[in-house]
Amino acid sequence: MLKTIGVVALSLRLAAASVSFPGIYVESANIVGDAFFDAFNWQAIADPTHARVNLTDQATARALNLSYTSRDSFVMRMDATTVLDPAGPGRNSVRIMSKANYTTHVAVFDIRHMPEGCGTWPTIIEVAQDGALAKGKCDIVEGINNNGTNQATLHTTADCLVDEQDPHTSTGTTVSTNCDDVATASNGCGVHAPSNTPNFGPAFNAAGGGWYAYERAVNKTSVWFWSRSRAKTVPLDVRFPLGGVAPALWGKPFALWTNSKCDLAAHFGPNNIVFKNNICGDWAGVQDNYSGAGCPGTCLDLANAHPEAFAEAYWDVASLRIYEPSSL
Numbered sequence: 001m002l003k004t005i006g007v008v009a010l011s012l013r014l015a016a017a018s019v020s021f022p023g024i025y026v027e028s029a030n031i032v033g034d035a036f037f038d039a040f041n042w043q044a045i046a047d048p049t050h051a052r053v054n055l056t057d058q059a060t061a062r063a064l065n066l067s068y069t070s071r072d073s074f075v076m077r078m079d080a081t082t083v084l085d086p087a088g089p090g091r092n093s094v095r096i097m098s099k100a101n102y103t104t105h106v107a108v109f110d111i112r113h114m115p116e117g118c119g120t121w122p123t124i125i126e127v128a129q130d131g132a133l134a135k136g137k138c139d140i141v142e143g144i145n146n147n148g149t150n151q152a153t154l155h156t157t158a159d160c161l162v163d164e165q166d167p168h169t170s171t172g173t174t175v176s177t178n179c180d181d182v183a184t185a186s187n188g189c190g191v192h193a194p195s196n197t198p199n200f201g202p203a204f205n206a207a208g209g210g211w212y213a214y215e216r217a218v219n220k221t222s223v224w225f226w227s228r229s230r231a232k233t234v235p236l237d238v239r240f241p242l243g244g245v246a247p248a249l250w251g252k253p254f255a256l257w258t259n260s261k262c263d264l265a266a267h268f269g270p271n272n273i274v275f276k277n278n279i280c281g282d283w284a285g286v287q288d289n290y291s292g293a294g295c296p297g298t299c300l301d302l303a304n305a306h307p308e309a310f311a312e313a314y315w316d317v318a319s320l321r322i323y324e325p326s327s328l
Helices: 002-020 035-039 058-063 201-206 228-233 287-292 299-305
Strands: 025-031 040-042 053-055 067-070 073-077 091-093 095-102 105-113 120-127 137-142 151-155 189-192 210-216 220-227 255-258 271-279 314-325
Touching: 025 035, 025 105, 035 040, 035 067, 035 095, 035 314, 040 058, 053 271, 058 067, 073 271, 091 271, 095 314, 105 137, 120 210, 137 210, 137 220, 210 228, 220 228, 271 314
Parallel strands: 053 091
Antiparallel strands: 025 314, 040 095, 067 073, 073 314, 095 271, 105 210, 105 314, 120 137, 120 271, 137 151, 151 189, 210 220, 220 255
């Protein structure tokens, strides 16, 4: 009872603070269970990264049990039973895009399980509905082939350089400071999450998953991660739907990009949220990346002949909450 009262009181304080103080965001969506079927479109398209997948529409995904829900769970998986014809379509999988798009906002992802295994390439991104980088893109969660560390990355058009990550303001490690997607051969300006936290792949899943949060403000963009195995360290407004969030109170993000060298507002427009569940393709399928992770043979051989290798290639999402600036 006392815990319930405390949660309600914090919710009221956040709602009240949103009227007077900047940096407070108010909940505009709390997507749980069946609500995902209404809030997202299933994209039955040719995968833009040449992954060895056959992306299905919602009706097909539900009929094949590739997308299903319970009261507090939304699962997206790929087929893990069919041996593929090497000359035929790829493995049935799911890619979904939010119907709503966002500019200044916070997204909190409560995830229990992400796809893992050799050949896998799980991703959560924000990108324009048409995929055009003129409106920017952020990879919030991305990695391949059971890598132990998540990489968050901005992708933009030309003339967007960012500072190295500063240990005084963030905890991640810089991969690149040039966000220009063309100049960097689609690599963008990435940041690795700390290797001492179970933020990706098998380690993430073994710890019961965790929370990712993404803030897109006018003058900065940030990504945080908290493991479920350390739930007591997670801010209450991240763990629970309290009506609002105050990212300024969350501590250091692992990735922080600011306006100091790049006009982020000029490089980013309305973006939609996308969950992907890919195998092989332009990154995971590169032989050096694949074999370098200790994976057997080639990615395409595994994808075609060994469906059992993808039994753990699924997302289990407890909730997605969206917060936007107060209109009051």
